[in-house]
Amino acid sequence: MIVDLPDLAASEAFAQRIAAALRSGDVVALSGGLGAGKTTLARGVIASLGHEGEVPSPSFAIIEVYDPPAVRIPLVHADFYRLEDPAEVEEIGLDDYRHGAALLAEWPEHAGGFAHEAGCLSIMLESTEKGRRAIVTAGPDWLERGAWI
Template sequence: MAETVLLRTHEDTLAYGRALGTRLRAGDLVLLAGPLGAGKTVLAKGIAEGLGVLGRVSSPTFIIAREHKAGARGIPMVHVDAYRLGGDLEQLDDLDLDSELVASVVVVEWGEGSADRLNADHLLIRLAREADDSRLASVEPHGDWVSRV
């Protein structure tokens, strides 16, 4: 049961992420999929704002994973960019994300097909860039997310 949301501007993408972030709780896994420039990191920034985590959120492409300390809501966020892992599940296991899932929200860019195995209960958001520079977000809930969306 996927839902599609039109995000016309950069600000719309941030606001959508912010609204989602306010609903997330420790243990949640959110996977962001889409080509380069689709808005995955912008959406992750919005999620971080909604969670109220501390520190600047940027793409973790070169460090692969970045932990953002908990703010007012008390929930940290681990932001992962799985692009450079190239589907290497051993490297993904080395990040020990399944233990992070207990106390944090984990947001994984490029995680579809690899990080989804970390938790059957996850939210997959596929982003597509349209010709007019808007984004289409296809939101696909899995496991307990079906009743939460």
């Protein structure tokens, strides 16, 4: 499925639809090169889930955690860009952070990828003339959610 995101408002509206359908245990895997718009979408999802104020980019810390009641469901926002080996996800304790939470993952391929998980929504962002385009692949858990998009 392809979603056109001609401007920031379109990315925010798309993020809002993802957030409305998001459940604990899900992964939103955000791929695409530098400046593709991954953090923008992640910030939109976090804000749509209720978070108010700044959303720091996790590019330095690798993982940022958001807990209810500030957000509707527990959330982990990760940027795996700096991982040199997918085995490092164990060292940073990702499984513990993910327990009961949804995961927003930038540079998912640096963590070994998540597309094998039934709850993974894979979003590949590309630049277009004006804005961005998202190529979306939904895992089986998402397909049962009806017209979430």
